[in-house]
Structures are given as C-alpha cells and as structure tokens.
Amino acid sequence: MKTTRAIAASGVAALMTMGCGGVEDAEYDSASASLAPLATRGRFVFENREFLGNGRVCRTCHLNGSGTIAPEDVEAAFQSDPGGDLFRAIDSDDGLGLTYDRLRTHATIRVFIPLPSNVSIVGDPTATDVVVHRGASATLNNPGLESVFMQDGRNLTLQEQAAGAVNAHYEPGRQPLASELDAVDAFQRERRQFYSSGALFRWGTGRGSAPSLPAGHTASEIRGRAFFETSPGGLCGHCHGGPNLNETNEFLLLPLAPGSRFVSVAVSEVNNQGNPVYDFAFSDPSNPGAPPTVVSSPDPGRALITGDVADANAFRIPSLWGVNRTAPYFHDNSAKTLEEVMDHYRFYFALPPANLVLTDQEVEDIIAYMRLL
Numbered sequence: 001m002k003t004t005r006a007i008a009a010s011g012v013a014a015l016m017t018m019g020c021g022g023v024e025d026a027e028y029d030s031a032s033a034s035l036a037p038l039a040t041r042g043r044f045v046f047e048n049r050e051f052l053g054n055g056r057v058c059r060t061c062h063l064n065g066s067g068t069i070a071p072e073d074v075e076a077a078f079q080s081d082p083g084g085d086l087f088r089a090i091d092s093d094d095g096l097g098l099t100y101d102r103l104r105t106h107a108t109i110r111v112f113i114p115l116p117s118n119v120s121i122v123g124d125p126t127a128t129d130v131v132v133h134r135g136a137s138a139t140l141n142n143p144g145l146e147s148v149f150m151q152d153g154r155n156l157t158l159q160e161q162a163a164g165a166v167n168a169h170y171e172p173g174r175q176p177l178a179s180e181l182d183a184v185d186a187f188q189r190e191r192r193q194f195y196s197s198g199a200l201f202r203w204g205t206g207r208g209s210a211p212s213l214p215a216g217h218t219a220s221e222i223r224g225r226a227f228f229e230t231s232p233g234g235l236c237g238h239c240h241g242g243p244n245l246n247e248t249n250e251f252l253l254l255p256l257a258p259g260s261r262f263v264s265v266a267v268s269e270v271n272n273q274g275n276p277v278y279d280f281a282f283s284d285p286s287n288p289g290a291p292p293t294v295v296s297s298p299d300p301g302r303a304l305i306t307g308d309v310a311d312a313n314a315f316r317i318p319s320l321w322g323v324n325r326t327a328p329y330f331h332d333n334s335a336k337t338l339e340e341v342m343d344h345y346r347f348y349f350a351l352p353p354a355n356l357v358l359t360d361q362e363v364e365d366i367i368a369y370m371r372l373l
Helices: 004-016 038-048 071-080 101-106 158-169 178-190 198-204 219-228 338-349 360-372
Strands: 108-114 119-121 129-135 278-282 293-297
Touching: 038 178, 071 101, 101 108, 101 129, 108 158, 158 178, 219 360, 338 360
Parallel strands: none
Antiparallel strands: 108 129, 119 278, 278 293
16 A cells, blocks of 8 residues: 555656646636636646646645655656656756755755845845745645745735745746636635645634644653643643644743744754855844844744844744644754654753753653644
8 A cells, every 4th residue: 555655756756747838728717617616726726737837836846645745755756757847947956957956855945035125145235035945835734724824924825825836936927817826725725635634624614613632542642742732831832822733822931922923943043954054134224323133044034024133033833733744844844754853842942941851751752642633
C-alpha cells in the first residue's frame, strides 16, 4: 500500500508532465460549465489554469493530503522530469536555472519581498526588494479557518493570496479574473479535502462548532495534552491557543496581547538552513534624525510587511490541526519532522524568559499529542 506521501509524490510527478497552452486554451467557460457550482470551477482553476505562464498551477506546490510540498515530493518530480513545471529558473539556486539543489533539498522557493519605505539593506542602499527562501504555505485547514494568509500575513483574503502566488511564481501572460479567484476561494473553503477532519470541515463550512482539544487515549497523549491547555503550564498553548490553535493566550510570557497572530520563536535567528543573511536598516519614521536599527537576518518576516523593527523575525502562528500531515515545518522548512520541531523548541524554551529544560519524556509526550490533533 502506498503511503500518503508516496501518493502525493506520484501525483506531483504526473502534474509536472502537463504542458502549457492546451488546458489554458480549453473552452471550459462554456454555457454548461458556467452553470457548475463555483467550487467545481475553482477545482479546474486550481488544478489546470496556467495563466499563460511557465506551466505552473496551484497544485504544483499544494499537493493533495498535505496541502504543501516536501523535499521528497520535489525529488520525485525531479527524477520523473527535471524539466517539469516545478523547475523554473525563478526558483533555481542562482535564478538562472542552472541547478536546483536548494529546492530539491529543502523544498523552499524564492520569494521577492518589496522593502518598506523605511527599510534598506546595508551595503546595497538602492535595493528595492529582497529575496528570501520559504516553504509553500500548507492549504490544509487554512482556507476555511484562517483570516491571515502567508507566513508574513501579507494577504487577508484567499483571493489576494491566489493572485499574489500567480504573479510571484507563474510568470503569467495574463492576470487572473476576479471570477477565477472567487472560484479558487470557494473550492478551498467548501471541499472536504482541505480539512484534516470532519469536525473541522463542518466548522469551516458553517455547519458545526469549533472542535475542542481531544482528551488523548494513551498515557503519553494525556500527559502531552497538558502542554496545550489554556493555563500557565500549557506551554505550547501559549502561542497555539484559540479554536484554531493559532493565536496567543493570556499566559504567554512574551509582550504580546492575547489573540496575537505573529511571534518569533528564533527560527530566523538560528538559521539552520544557512540561508543568506542580510543587514536590514530600520529607520524610525517618527524620529527621522535617529540612527536606524540594524537587524541581521536571512528573513525578518512580518517586519518586511509592517516596516516595524519590533516585528523582526516574527511569523504567523500556524494552526496545529492536522500538523502530522503538513511537514516540513517553520517558514523556511528547517524542520522536516515533528522530532526536529521539538529539537528546535528544546533550544528555544531553554532561553529567557521561559528558562525551561524539557525532558525526553516531555518531548515524547508533546509529539504524541501533536500526532493526535
């Protein structure tokens, strides 16, 4: 029997063989097709519409099952067809299409972020944007349950997110129509495949209430649950609170209000991927004469959207529902497994203000509970 990941890998290999032009020019929007439900039309756009670009479609990087793409998926696609739609110069190591080692090893794509007006790069003062390396945001559970999209929160609707993805990664020959974006929105919100459980599907489509934390079955799961409860001891729940397990609660030790969606857990600071580091100079618009604050980082995340140095290296808190299916983890895909996630958090929680050393048993219990979500 194939594993979920193996099925996904074979799926992406098949998608990589689809060429440009034929599907794009198909007369899908005929009288009969236009009568189809909006979500049905959205599926066609999600899986086939290339926008006269480089052959990529939404499904290229958002696979069934996980809603994202992992290194093993990329490698399967490369072995099947190294000239396939995933392998375009814009995501090669040098931007010229010579090698794809980073994409094959880490499944990260090149993302161009415009610099805010008060932010510059030390040593390159004329730069107007910066290239960072990020994983593809998982679509599992996000469309129907999320209100902030992309790791840095630069999009507030699925339509904005889809249009941004087309322009950033498809090299399009035409812009998406508003009707196409609405259809993609409906497809992701209304189809069961984008939810990790029936309870979440009913909640996301307005037919049920938000699910509560499962009780746990094994002794390890029951012990792990305590880390996710809304309490001072619920360490993981401090940032993974709320019904979607993606917002801060009142017990967080960091200076963030309950309900905050962005936090730094030192992923950019550690930079396990070894991504290029830039020196970002943040000027204070309210104090033009003050020297800028310089932040050295491979990706300062939310700060590139707000221009606020206080947001440096902060990223959107992801939902933990279905987390066992959405590897790799963190904005830079630096954790390939839940075990690697906890390797990072053992380091992070030992830092001030938590100053907490997790035991091997506690780590095992947290992982056991995350697999249950």
